[in-house]
């Protein structure tokens with residue numbers, strides 16, 4: 307981008323380092339949990355006739371190792387999730403809640419993503435993304451809950467079993483049903499990932515406002531003639547202050 311072009315853009319600093327690190331830690335955890343989880347459900351690599359998967363220690367993908375990785379990633383996911391709750395209170399841009407006032411644009415966003423409309427009004431976070439994040443957080447809570455409920459059953463008299471597993475098992479009816487739901491929701495993460503990556507790239511290439519790079523740099527670039535309608539939901543000050551160089555959230 308040339309210097310003259312750059313002047314027509316406003317740099318908005320949205321994501322603090324903690325949020326960016328959390329995003330990538332969570333991404334890694336989910337990938338590891340998904341892959342190891344599928345293996346736990348169907349230990350295909352151990353082959354047939356090589357013995358009970360749990361005891362095939364010489365195999366690099368012994369069930370013991372894969373389960374340990376799964377549970378460790380589960381603990382990291384839990385800590386990352388608690389940290390994300392803390393981040394929620396630190397900055398407006400870290401909230402991105404869905405409010406009824408954002409709904410009016412939902413149709414335009416969907417029509418744009420399926421190439422029927424050319425674009426939707428400029429926003430920092432579109433209503434579809436806002437809805438998707440509520441959905442993904444609900445899925446994370448569900449997986450942590452059901453995951454720890456199953457995990458607790460390895461010691462049915464232990465603290466985890468008492469605090470989480472017993473009532474969860476009663477709710478789901480039996481352990482098998484709990485496994486089935488944990489597995490179904492795992493596939494929802496996979497679907498989310500496909501849409502999420504597609505939409506991030508779509509935005510990055512179509513609008514060229516730094517959507518893709520923002521989870522690395524923390525910045526979004528908005529053209530001065532397309533000030534986001536939700537800018538003040540995400541900024542700590544009034545948009546006029548940002549435009550007037552008053553300093554709030556303006557970097558570089």
Ligand code: HEM
Pocket residue numbers: 335336339340342343344346347348373376377379380381383384446449450451452453454456457458485486488489491492493495
């Ligand atoms: C995004 C998050 C997660 C995904 C995608 C995921 C995925 C999976 C999948 C696909 C299975 C196999 C289910 C089956 O067929 O029985 C599984 C099993 C399991 N997961 Fe997760 N999981 C996640 C989070 C967690 C968490 C946070 C924990 C907590 C420690 C956990 C603990 C377990 C346990 C205990 C099992 C059963 C292991 C066994 O039967 O040996 N999971 N997971």
